[in-house]
Structure formats: C-alpha cells, structure tokens
Amino acid sequence: MTQLGSTDRPAPFCGLDTWLPLPARITRVDQENFNTRTFHVQIVDDAVRSSYRWLPGQFNMLYAPGIGEAAISISSDCEQGGVLEHTIRVVGSVTRAIDRLGEGGVIGLRGPFGRGWPVDQIDGHDVVMVAGGIGLAPIRPLVYWVLRHRERCHRVILLYGCRTPDDQVYADELKAWESDGVIDALVTVDNAAQDWVGPVGVVTNLLRRVRVNAERTMVMACGPKMLNRAAAWNFLQLHVPASRVFLSLERNMNCGFGRCGHCQYGSKFVCTDGPVFAFSEIADIFASEEA
Amino acid sequence: MSDTTAPLIHKQSFLPKDAMNALVRRLVDEGYTVIGPQVHDGAIMMRPLTTADELAKGVCDEQDGGRYRLTDGDSEMYFDNVVGPDSPKRYFFPPQQKLFTLTIKGERFQVDDTTPKPPKYAFIGIRACELAAIKIQDRVFGIDVDQQTFRCESDQYYRRARQNALFIVVNCTRPAGTCFCVSMETGPEAIDSFDLSLTELREGFIVRTGTEKGVALLGQLPAREATSAELELASMKLRRARDQMGRRLDTRGLKEALDKSMEHPRWDEVADRCLSCANCTMVCPTCFCSTVSDTNDLATGQVTRTRFWESCFTHQFSYTTTGPVRSTIRGRYRHWLCHKLATWWDQFDTSGCVGCGRCITWCPVGIDLTEEATAIREQQTEASDRSGRGFVDEWAE
Numbered sequence: 224m225t226q227l228g229s230t231d232r233p234a235p236f237c238g239l240d241t242w243l244p245l246p247a248r249i250t251r252v253d254q255e256n257f258n259t260r261t262f263h264v265q266i267v268d269d270a271v272r273s274s275y276r277w278l279p280g281q282f283n284m285l286y287a288p289g290i291g292e293a294a295i296s297i298s299s300d301c302e303q304g305g306v307l308e309h310t311i312r313v314v315g316s317v318t319r320a321i322d323r324l325g326e327g328g329v330i331g332l333r334g335p336f337g338r339g340w341p342v343d344q345i346d347g348h349d350v351v352m353v354a355g356g357i358g359l360a361p362i363r364p365l366v367y368w369v370l371r372h373r374e375r376c377h378r379v380i381l382l383y384g385c386r387t388p389d390d391q392v393y394a395d396e397l398k399a400w401e402s403d404g405v406i407d408a409l410v411t412v413d414n415a416a417q418d419w420v421g422p423v424g425v426v427t428n429l430l431r432r433v434r435v436n437a438e439r440t441m442v443m444a445c446g447p448k449m450l451n452r453a454a455a456w457n458f459l460q461l462h463v464p465a466s467r468v469f470l471s472l473e474r475n476m477n478c479g480f481g482r483c484g485h486c487q488y489g490s491k492f493v494c495t496d497g498p499v500f501a502f503s504e505i506a507d508i509f510a511s512e513e514a
Numbered sequence: 515m516s517d518t519t520a521p522l523i524h525k526q527s528f529l530p531k532d533a534m535n536a537l538v539r540r541l542v543d544e545g546y547t548v549i550g551p552q553v554h555d556g557a558i559m560m561r562p563l564t565t566a567d568e569l570a571k572g573v574c575d576e577q578d579g580g581r582y583r584l585t586d587g588d589s590e591m592y593f594d595n596v597v598g599p600d601s602p603k604r605y606f607f608p609p610q611q612k613l614f615t616l617t618i619k620g621e622r623f624q625v626d627d628t629t630p631k632p633p634k635y636a637f638i639g640i641r642a643c644e645l646a647a648i649k650i651q652d653r654v655f656g657i658d659v660d661q662q663t664f665r666c667e668s669d670q671y672y673r674r675a676r677q678n679a680l681f682i683v684v685n686c687t688r689p690a691g692t693c694f695c696v697s698m699e700t701g702p703e704a705i706d707s708f709d710l711s712l713t714e715l716r717e718g719f720i721v722r723t724g725t726e727k728g729v730a731l732l733g734q735l736p737a738r739e740a741t742s743a744e745l746e747l748a749s750m751k752l753r754r755a756r757d758q759m760g761r762r763l764d765t766r767g768l769k770e771a772l773d774k775s776m777e778h779p780r781w782d783e784v785a786d787r788c789l790s791c792a793n794c795t796m797v798c799p800t801c802f803c804s805t806v807s808d809t810n811d812l813a814t815g816q817v818t819r820t821r822f823w824e825s826c827f828t829h830q831f832s833y834t835t836t837g838p839v840r841s842t843i844r845g846r847y848r849h850w851l852c853h854k855l856a857t858w859w860d861q862f863d864t865s866g867c868v869g870c871g872r873c874i875t876w877c878p879v880g881i882d883l884t885e886e887a888t889a890i891r892e893q894q895t896e897a898s899d900r901s902g903r904g905f906v907d908e909w910a911e
C-alpha cells in the first residue's frame with residue numbers, strides 16, 4: 224500500500240473498543256454562519272485528553288448520544304492540545320442533535336482517524352490551499368500549522384470561496400490572514416451585496432490568477448466535487464506533478480477505521496487511506512462518476 | 515503428542531460411516547457448538563446440531579443462475595449437497611450483533627455490557643471454498659494484518675470465534691452448477707487450514723488431519739488406515755469434481771482488465787437486468803460491509819449499539835448530504851463486481867471471490883459474474899477506459 228501522505232499519523236484513540244465513543248463536553252459554541260457552528264470539545268477523561276494527538280486533515284467520529292455518529296474534521300490547531308474544535312454544518316439528524324445539546328452538552332468522540340495533509344513533505348514548497356464552503360474546516364489546521372512553521376515553506380496561498388459573504392466560516396480569521404501578509408489569503412464569493420469589497424465569482428476564477436512555479440508547488444484542496452475537480456485540473460494543466468496535488472474527499476462513513484466498507488472509493492478506504500489523497504493515487508478513477 | 519497419534523499426521527485414514535454419530539457426540543461432549551449442513555426452509559443451511567441425524571443426509575441440490583432446488587440423493591451420503599445461501603460467515607461476523615450497551619450518566623458513559631463472547635464452534639461439512647472465504651475475512655477483520663493500517667485492530671468477537679473454531683472440512687465430490695472454485699484455486703479439495711478433512715465415499719470417509727487438535731479428535735474415533743483402493747477412489751472422485759465445475763472464470767489479467775473498464779458499455783447492459791436487490795452481497799461469504807445503529811431504551815436511558823450486515827447495493831450505503839455516491843444501478847453493480855474481482859486485490863492482496871457460485875444461484879434474474887467479467891475482459895475498447903487518466907491527461911497537457 225502506498226503511503227504518500229503523512230506516514231507517522233497518530234493511531235486512533237478509541238477507548239476500550241474501536242466502536243466505543245469517549246465522552247467529551249462541549250465547552251463553547253461559535254456561530255459561523257446561518258447553519259454552521261464551531262463546537263469546542265474537551266475530552267472528559269484527563270489522561271486521554273492529555274495523550275490525544277492528531278494531525279491536520281484528520282477527523283473524529285462525533286457521537287450524538289443515542290442518535291448516531293458523523294465524521295467531522297478537527298479544525299483547530301494540532302499543537303494546541305486540550306480543546307478540539309469541530310466546525311459543523313447542521314444538516315441532518317446527528318448534526319442537529321449535537322447542535323441541540325449546545326454548550327455544556329456531552330457528546331461522544333472516536334478518533335482521530337484518517338491520513339491528513341502531507342505536512343511532512345511541505346519543506347521548501349510553495350503551498351497553495353484551496354477551500355470551498357465548509358471545506359475550510361479541514362484546511363484551517365493546515366493554515367495554523369503553516370503559520371507555526373512559516374520558515375519551512377516559500378509562498379503560502381489560501382484561496383477560499385463561498386456563496387455569499389455571510390456564508391464564510393472563520394470570517395474574522397480570514398480577514399486577519401488576508402491583512403497580515405504572512406500568507407496570501409484571498410476570499411471570493413459567488414454573490415455579494417454592495418458592501419463586499421473582495422472578488423466576486425467562483426473560486427475557480429481565482430485559481431487562474433495564481434502564478435505557479437510548478438517545480439516547487441504543492442496544492443491542497445477541499446471542497447465540493449466540482450471545486451476539487453477544478454483545482455486538480457487547473458494545477459495539473461500548469462504542470463504541478465500529480466503526486467503534489469492533494470485533495471481531501473468526502474464519503475459516507477460509519478466506522479472510521481477501514482471495517483464497514485461504506486467509504487470505499489475505487490480500491491481506497493477514504494477513512495484510512497484518505498481522506499487526503501495525492502491526485503496520482505486516484506487519477507485512474509477521478510473522472511469516473513460513482514467510483 | 516503421544517506415540518499412537520503421531521503417525522496419523524498427513525496420513526490418510528478411513529472412518530466408517532457410522533462413526534459420524536460418535537464424531538458429533540464427541541464434539542458436543544467437548545463443549546463445542548457443532549454447526550453443519552441441514553435442510554431448513556427448503557435449502558441447505560449451516561445450523562447448530564447435536565446429533566449426526568440432523569445433517570442433510572441423502573439430500574442433493576440443483577443449482578443454476580437464479581435457480582435452487584433440493585432433490586433426493588443417495589441415502590448413504592451425508593455431504594452430497596453443496597453450499598446453500600448460508601455460510602459459516604454468520605458465526606464469526608453475525609448478521610446482527612450487539613457491540614455494547616451503555617448508560618449515559620452526565621459526563622460518564624457507563625459501559626454495561628459489551629459484545630457477548632462467542633461459543634466454541636466446530637464446523638462440520640464446511641467446504642474448501644468456505645475455508646478460503648474465512649481466510650479472506652481474516653484479512654478484512656485484521657488477524658495478522660499490516661500494523662501500518664488501522665485495520666489491525668482486531669474485531670474481538672471475530673478473533674475469539676475464529677481462534678477457538680474447529681474445522682472439519684468436506685472435500686466436494688459433486689460440484690453445483692454454479693461452482694467455479696477450480697478457477698479461483700480454492701477447491702474442491704481443501705489443502706490447509708482445517709483440523710480434519712473428509713472425502714466421502716459410500717462406506718465411509720477418507721480422513722486427513724491438519725492440526726494437533728484434529729489428530730487428537732481422530733484418535734478417539736474408530737479410524738483405521740485407508741487402503742490404496744479407497745484412496746484411489748477418493749482421488750478419482752475429486753478429479754471428477756474438478757472436471758464437472760458448473761462455471762469457469764479465466765482470472766489471468768482479469769484485475770488489470772477490470773481496472774481499465776470503468777466506462778465499459780457492459781455496465782449499462784447489466785444494469786438493465788440487475789434489480790439491485792442485494793441478494794448477491796447477502797449470500798457472499800466474503801462480503802464484510804456493515805452499518806451500526808443505536809437504539810435507546812427510554813425507560814432506563816440505556817443505549818445499545820448494534821452492527822448489521824450492509825450491502826453496497828443500497829442507497830444508504832453511500833449516502834452523503836449531496837445524495838448517494840452511487841445513485842445508479844450501473845454504479846453499484848460495477849462497484850460490487852470490481853470489488854470482488856479487482857480492487858479487493860489492492861485492499862487485501864487477495865481475490866474477494868472464492869468461486870462458491872452463491873451470487874449466481876441466488877440472483878433472482880440469474881446474473882452470472884463469471885459471464886459479466888468475461889464479457890468485459892473480452893471486449894476491451896478504448897472507450898471502456900475513458901476513465902480518469904485519459905481525460906485528465908487531456909487537461910494536464
């Protein structure tokens with residue numbers, strides 16, 4: 224099995240049994256947009272909490288007691304232990320139940336699962352991050368990682384697109400990243416009212432504006448299917464090698480540890496082989512529908 | 515190991531027919547839950563038994579695409595029938611299994627009960643292809659699997675059931691019309707991984723021992739050394755079974771061909787016939803997909819998590835907030851066939867099909883994977899590989 228991403232990913236910590244969620248309390252809830260909130264979650268057990276390690280791009284299975292579980296990316300800084308942030312779009316039974324619990328509520332957690340972004344390969348590269356909508360959630364820990372280790376990469380570009388300015392997640396942070404100049408961050412929206420001063424149009428338009436040194440560029444993208452496609456094809460066309468174009472994919476997930484079969488994508492288990500894949504690993508099936 | 519049992523290893527013995535009763539009794543006495551082929555609801559099922567009388571003696575089966583029928587056979591023969599819709603899989607990986615019960619007490623999840631411990635199973639009359647299927651599932655559930663992947667966390671129930679199980683395999687002397695174990699190199703004769711292997715003759719069984727447990731068990735039965743005539747007869751019957759395979763599948767280069775056939779027109783054609791009923795996945799001895807779901811007891815506040823067999827032919831299997839990943843039958847059938855014969859190799863370094871023929875027999879419209887795979891392999895066109903790479907190269911140029 225090829226191991227193109229982080230090879231030293233932390234093993235999942237799952238308590239007594241891989242299926243058994245650990246209790247965790249919601250310590251704070253931040254409103255991101257009309258249906259998306261960031262839940263700060265603290266594992267109740269002190270020993271477990273202090274030994275819990277993860278890497279950008281990994282996810283947890285969050286459990287709404289008695290209702291069920293959902294795969295949710297960890298969206299906070301992996302070097303800031305103690306509290307784990309999860310930005311959740313409230314769309315269905317589990318996410319609604321977690322939302323209803325709110326601050327002070329107790330949920331369950333299994334993880335961390337999956338292979339995240341290849342931070343171990345970042346050295347000396349230009350990093351281009353592309354995110355759409357809620358897809359910024361798994362990218363955000365990567366931004367934190369890059370900010371902490373800024374000297375290890377050359378240019379760092381973050382392109383983010385969402386429907387309207389009000390749909391942005393982490394709006395304040397985006398503003399700070401845009402103005403700080405530590406990285407080149409750019410936000411575009413599909414539709415905007417008069418007061419929006421940034422670019423308008425799909426994120427794909429921004430892609431074309433990036434000047435790329437294909438020799439040393441690394442792309443990391445997460446968004447809806449069309450965004451992933453556009454990002455991949457744009458940078459492949461600019462001769463960025465397929466082994467340095469990384470996409471985080473979404474699939475139905477039930478177990479998170481390669482047992483239930485739900486997340487299969489061709490021969491891959493997205494939960495363990497991914498969710499982050501180098502394009503070269505999935506090139507054969509990427510253009511096929513329903514793989 | 516005592517002197518009397520030692521010579522029996524690798525040596526073939528003869529066990530008279532009536533010793534079958536003693537064998538089953540012995541196993542029951544040793545605390546085994548004995549599982550063997552029996553007639554249930556008009557089909558051969560692997561079910562618990564306490565006496566040899568419960569075995570499907572004298573029962574034959576007729577199998578073809580979408581067709582299964584039991585017939586009267588030679589009344590002296592215990593195992594003249596072949597595999598039914600059931601397989602030993604259910605005893606290691608139950609169709610419905612409680613994973614745990616817990617009570618939520620504020621910030622504590624109090625675990626009241628975890629997965630029950632499996633009984634000690636003895637399988638009698640399990641076939642070579644079924645042993646092969648178990649070895650495939652071992653890789654899925656993580657016995658001795660690469661530590662690099664998370665799959666190594668063994669399923670405790672599976673591991674316990676598997677490690678304590680005793681296998682008395684029966685070599686098939688009469689394949690069914692849908693069998694193709696010879697093509698998949700899994701049968702009709704079991705080569706290893708059994709405790710005892712039986713080849714049935716009219717008067718008795720040729721027995722081989724595969725483990726110390728098997729040697730000890732045979733030592734307690736009225737076995738004698740087999741005569742060369744008996745051995746010759748047994749190997750003739752096995753040769754004949756090889757020649758009489760109902761189906762064939764040429765597997766050379768098949769994985770590579772399927773990998774290149776994501777857009778083959780045959781997928782559309784088979785999608786017109788497939789009902790997406792999931793029968794094939796429910797009868798398959800290697801399919802491992804599952805879904806867990808929780809139930810709440812409102813009175814006690816207890817939550818029970820149960821794992822069920824799932825099928826890639828359902829919509830919920832691949833459901834995401836933007837709809838199912840595989841919303842067409844074409845996509846689902848393609849996923850199933852490619853998983854069995856191609857991508858399983860990438861995942862577990864083995865085929866996902868053992869050639870048992872169940873999916874052919876139990877398909878209501880008789881879709882035959884050997885036929886579909888052969889058609890796809892034999893009509894390779896450029897269009898069938900319209901998938902990823904070509905398309906992408908165009909963009910990447």
Ligand SMILES: Cc1cc2nc3c(=O)[nH]c(=O)nc-3n(C[C@H](O)[C@H](O)[C@H](O)COP(=O)(O)OP(=O)(O)OC[C@H]3O[C@@H](n4cnc5c(N)ncnc54)[C@H](O)[C@@H]3O)c2cc1C
Nearest residue numbers: 293294295296311312315316317318360474475476834835
């Ligand atoms: C690796 C990964 C990371 C994710 N990270 C985030 C994140 O950071 N924030 C966020 O808001 N969402 C994220 N998602 C999507 C999230 O898992 C789904 O939105 C969520 O499962 C919906 O659950 P529900 O019960 O509320 O919805 P329902 O629609 O009620 O779900 C019903 C069933 O469908 C399944 N399901 C529905 N949608 C999805 C989906 N998109 N992916 C997998 N299974 C699904 C659920 O498992 C459930 O069994 C991620 C998904 C994956 C695979």
Ligand code: SF4
Nearest residue numbers: 795801802803826853
């Ligand atoms: S064929 Fe379908 S149900 Fe069977 S193991 Fe593969 S994905 Fe699961």
Ligand code: SF4
Nearest residue numbers: 798867868870871873
């Ligand atoms: S795919 Fe069909 S023939 Fe192959 S092991 Fe499964 S049920 Fe048997």
Ligand code: FES
Nearest residue numbers: 479483484486494
């Ligand atoms: S989520 Fe179960 S195998 Fe990937």
